Amino acid sequence: MGVKICGIKTMEAAKAAVEAGADFIGFVFADSKRRISREQAKIISKALPTNIKKVGVFVNEDAPTILQIADDIGLDYIQLHGKESPRFVDSLPYPIIKAFSSHNLAQINEYACDYYLIDSPKAGSGEVFDWKALEMLDTDKDKLILAGGLNVQNVEEAILAVKPAIVDVSSGVETNHVKDPIKIKKFVEHASVAFLQIKERE
Numbered sequence: 001m002g003v004k005i006c007g008i009k010t011m012e013a014a015k016a017a018v019e020a021g022a023d024f025i026g027f028v029f030a031d032s033k034r035r036i037s038r039e040q041a042k043i044i045s046k047a048l049p050t051n052i053k054k055v056g057v058f059v060n061e062d063a064p065t066i067l068q069i070a071d072d073i074g075l076d077y078i079q080l081h082g083k084e085s086p087r088f089v090d091s092l093p094y095p096i097i098k099a100f101s102s103h104n105l106a107q108i109n110e111y112a113c114d115y116y117l118i119d120s121p122k123a124g125s126g127e128v129f130d131w132k133a134l135e136m137l138d139t140d141k142d143k144l145i146l147a148g149g150l151n152v153q154n155v156e157e158a159i160l161a162v163k164p165a166i167v168d169v170s171s172g173v174e175t176n177h178v179k180d181p182i183k184i185k186k187f188v189e190h191a192s193v194a195f196l197q198i199k200e201r202e
Contacts, residue, residue, distance in 0.1 A: 001195040003188050004055065004145065005179075007034035007170040013179035014044045018052055020181075020188040024166065025052055029069055030059035030081065033177065034170065038069055045073045055079050055097065063091060070094055079117065086110045097145065102129040108139055117168060120148035126171035128154065131161045141165065152186045159194035167191050 005017040006026030017025055025048065027041045028034045036044075045054055053076040058066050060082030070078055079097040080089065089096050089111055099117040100108055108116055116139055120127045128149030137144075146164035151172030159167060173183040 001199070002166045003191050004166055004168040005170070005173065005184060005187075006055070006057065006147075006168055007032075007174075008044065008179065009034060009036045009040070010179070011044055011047065012181075013184075014048065016179060016181035016184045018049060020185040021192070022184070022188055023051075023053060024055050024077070024168075026055045026057055026079065026168070026170070027073070027075075028057045030057060030061070038072060041069075042073050045075075053077060057081060060084065063088070066092065067094075077114070081119075086112070089113060099147075102133050102148065105133075105137060108137070113143070115143050115145050115166065117145040117147055119168075131158060134162055150187075152183055152190055155187055156190050156194040159191060160197065163198055 002023030004024035004026055005022045007028055008014050008017065008025050014025060027036050054074065055077040056070055056075040057079045066078060077097050078092055078094045079099060081099040089098060095114040097115040097117050098111050098113040099119055101121045102118055103121045118134060120129045126149050141163055142165050144164040145166040145168050146158060146162050147168035150158055150167055150169045155167055169187055173180055173187050
């Protein structure tokens with residue numbers, strides 16, 4: 001059970017995530033307002049404690065570029081948000097997080113991944129999808145990452161409803177499109193409370 005803070009662009013944001021108790025930090029290398037340069041990601045990566053898992057987010061990138069970035073920065077996971085095929089996923093010698101839209105889950109079990117990330121139909125929009133869509137999902141919940149419109153106000157409810165292994169947040173811990181240390185801290189706190197409730201019920 002863990003928390004991933006995605007879209008980290010600055011050392012300040014990374015430090016806030018670490019101090020809050022996040023387990024994963026996401027660097028976006030795809031076309032996005034949260035895109036980070038390889039050089040900046042490398043600087044931040046070197047400063048992170050070894051217990052923080054570093055995730056690189058890519059969209060329809062070619063394998064040589066992904067591997068070059070992953071090796072250079074020391075990524076622990078590669079997160080794929082595009083139309084990558086199961087064969088492409090299998091070809092990458094890294095733990096994989098494959099993202100799926102909540103409206104398109106039919107092929108999810110064709111992929112051999114370490115984690116399956118379920119996002120809103122429009123990734124990065126900050127919009128919540130109907131979590132009931134996951135009730136019939138025949139996938140190991142220990143591999144499920146829940147994303148899509150999560151924030152301090154709804155993360156507890158989301159965790160208790162879906163029981164994912166990890167929750168992923170980006171815009172939900174921002175103020176004016178900048179990572180907010182207070183929101184990050186509160187998000188991790190609320191998520192931890194919900195995860196603890198689930199553990200106590202088991």
